[in-house]
Structures are given as C-alpha cells and as structure tokens.
Amino acid sequence: MAKLSRQAMKIFLGEQKVCRLATADRFGQPHVVPVWHILLDGDLYIETSPSSKKGLNLKTNPKLALVVDAGDTFDTYKGVMIQGRVEFVKDKKMLVRFREAMAQRYFGTSEHPGYKYLVSGSDPLLMKVIPEKVVTWDYSQKK
Numbered sequence: 001m002a003k004l005s006r007q008a009m010k011i012f013l014g015e016q017k018v019c020r021l022a023t024a025d026r027f028g029q030p031h032v033v034p035v036w037h038i039l040l041d042g043d044l045y046i047e048t049s050p051s052s053k054k055g056l057n058l059k060t061n062p063k064l065a066l067v068v069d070a071g072d073t074f075d076t077y078k079g080v081m082i083q084g085r086v087e088f089v090k091d092k093k094m095l096v097r098f099r100e101a102m103a104q105r106y107f108g109t110s111e112h113p114g115y116k117y118l119v120s121g122s123d124p125l126l127m128k129v130i131p132e133k134v135v136t137w138d139y140s141q142k143k
Contacts, residue, residue, distance in 0.1 A: 002141035009080055009136055013068055014039050017106065021046065022065040023057035031057055037068075037129075038101045044082070044129040045089070045098050055125045062086045066129070071139070078138040086127035095126050 004012060022032045031053055038045050048055045058064065062085040069079030089095065099119055103110035110116075 002138045004078065004080065004136035004138050008138075009134070010039065010042060012070075012078065013037070013044065013080060016068045016070055019046075019066045019068040021054060022067075023054050024061055024063070025053075025057050026060050035066075036102065036106055037066075038098055038105065040094070040097055040101060044131075045094075045126060046086075046129065047095075047098060047102070047124055047126045049121055050123055050125040052125075058086050058125075058127065059088075062088075064129070074139055076140050078140055079136065081135045082129060082131045082133070084130045084132040087130050089126040089128050095124060098126055 017036065018034045019037050020032055021035045022030055024030055033054055035046050035048070035054070050056070050059065063083075064086060065081065065083045067079060067081045069077070071077035071079075100110070102118075103112070103115045107115040
C-alpha cells in the first residue's frame with residue numbers, strides 16, 4: 001500500500017465532498033457524522049450550528065478526528081484520516097469565502113434554495129481543522 005503525497009492528499013480532499021467527523025461529548029461518548037468540507041488556502045474548514053451536537057461537543061472539547069475515503073474495490077480504495085483539533089474562526093471575511101466556496105461546490109450557485117436554507121441560521125460556527133496527525137492510504141498504487 002502506498003501513501004498519498006501531500007499534494008495528492010490536497011487534491012483528493014478537494015475532489016471528495018463528504019467527510020466523517022468524529023467528536024466526543026463531555027462524557028467521552030463518541031459522535032460521528034458526515035459533514036461537508038471546504039479547502040481554502042490549503043486548510044480544511046467545516047461549518048455547523050453552534051447548537052448542533054458536533055458544535056456543542058467541539059466547543060467543550062476541540063479535539064476531532066475525520067476520515068475522507070473513496071473506492072469501491074480494494075484496488076481503488078484510498079483515503080485520509082486526520083486527528084487534531086478545531087480553531088474557531090471569527091473572521092467574517094473568511095466566513096464569506098467559505099460560504100461562497102460551499103455554494104459553488106455543493107449547489108452550483110448561492111441562489112439554490114438548499115444553500116439559502118443552510119445559511120439562514122444565525123451565529124454560524126466556522127472551524128478550521130488543525131491537523132496533529134495525518135494518515136493516508138492508497139491501494140490503487142500497489143507496488
């Protein structure tokens with residue numbers, strides 16, 4: 001099994017649209033959910049409502065793990081696992097950049113009703129993923 005190069009990992013993360021985000025609540029109970037992610041300037045960002053389970057968990061304990069993977073057969077399977085923490089982003093300009101990228105990536109336009117619904121909530125929680133450990137795998141590059 002080969003590992004993804006740093007550049008290949010960034011491309012892979014940019015191609016895949018869903019990651020699975022793991023957090024833990026104040027009792028240590030794991031919580032895993034699919035989330036959308038956006039790469040901006042080489043960094044991974046996610047957004048949620050501060051009142052969501054993942055938002056509440058991350059405000060209490062900013063540690064996370066996430067996985068992005070793809071492939072239907074052994075020789076096409078590849079992925080990335082990141083362990084780290086989140087940094088809460090207060091910069092409104094970064095939120096605008098994130099949302100513009102999200103509108104294009106997931107809806108094709110900021111006029112889509114689904115996009116408008118998602119951004120209609122107040123007090124968004126934008127988070128930058130700070131990797132502390134990254135593991136990649138790529139079975140499509142068997143040696």
